[in-house]
Amino acid sequence: MSGNRPDAGGSARPQPRRGGLVSHAPASPGASTLPIRHRRFFFVLLDRFTMLAFASAVEPLRIANRMSGQTLYSFTLLSETGEPVRCSNGARLIVDGPLGEVGHDDVVIVCGGSEIRTTSARGVINWLRRIGRKGPVIGGVCTGAHTLAEAGLLNGRRATIHWENYDGFIEEFPDVVLTRSVFVIDGNRMTSAGGTASIDLILALIADDHGKDLANAVSDQLIHAAIRTDRDMQRLSIPTRIGVRHPRLSRVIETMEASIEDPVSPAELAEDVGMSTRQLERLFRRYLNRSPKRYYMELRLAKARNLLMQTDLSVINVALACGFASPSHFSKCYRAQYGTTPYRERGAQGIEDEAGAEPAGPEWDSAGEP
DSSP states (O other), X not given: OOOBOOOTTOOOOOBOXXXXXXXXXXXXXXXXXXXXXXEEEEEEXXXXXXXXXXXXXXXXXXXXXXXXXXXXXXXEEEESSSOXXXXXXXXXXXXXXXXXXXXXXXXXXXEOBTTHHHHSOHHHXXXXXXXXXXXXXXXXXXXXXXXXXXXXXXXXXXXXXXXXXXXXXXXXXXXXXXEOBSEEEETTEEEEOXXXXXXXXXXXXXXXXXXXXXXXXXXXXXXXXXXXXXXSBSSOOHHHHHTOOOHHHHHHHHHHHHOXXXXXXXXXXXXXXXXXXXXXXXXXXXXXXXXXXXXXXXHHHHXXXXXHHHOOOOHHHHHHHTTOSOHHHHHHHHHHHHSSOHHHHHTOOSOOOOOOOXXXXXOOOXXXXX
16 A cells, blocks of 8 residues: 655655546446535554554545546545554555645544554644644544644544543543544544544545535445434443343443542432332342442443553542542552552552542442442
């Protein structure tokens, strides 16, 4: 997947890929009435970017060209230095060139992936700030939103990121209005959650540029049966995730997920759905094979692990963000769940702080009991 790159020491700018235009390809219905508007896309590949999110953004552009019989879109692959980039699955992609100039009408998409806090290169961040002043559309797929946020391009904007990175992002960038949508377009900023959400984002752009008929034709070629909108959420519904369709159980879990920092007591959870504490206990054990306290603890510890791995928050602040008022109690519960302490998980040096206030809210030991 090589591109046209300038000779060593030369100044020729990379030539955009034409997206596999096939001049004799069948046009979609009504293609003759499509306005001829050519848009250039620049994909910035970060180290360990996610192949699926990237390919899901590129392929709709290629297919739009094929189905329309016109070069509606071209795309150029860039890296910070112009060197090949290795994605998260180990494959190595040759790019068309290094970061360069883009125009006001161009689209820049940053493709992120794993360990985004270490792969958001300073050169890319500075370049984004500079081109951002020219007013082009700038987006991020998968964890690319993190790089845009580091550049200050999402302050005051609505955005989204892969759900696994949600907790860390919202702690690190409080000025961004983060959502759990599959994609978000806010003015000249756009973000998608990764995976196949990139397809839905690009289909929305194609529909806006050239009409829904072409977007639907592209979706059909991709075997993408249901085009999602920015109102669709990333994750499966709670009943689908837990494999149980029980309205009261789903409501309790929804309350738990929304109340990690300030845990709600079992009695309040039960009362909210018109049950006794004992009935709630039986409900959880029947369908989830654990007590509500144990399930709640696992949710809180999962968020704590995300924050430890994705942010620079101190262990004490992570504990507080997950409803633990005592660092020692947090460490004990974390070790019981993951087989290591939060300090070792983070790789922190020094002696663990066993001091701290007694728990102020509902706390449970490693067995999930008060």
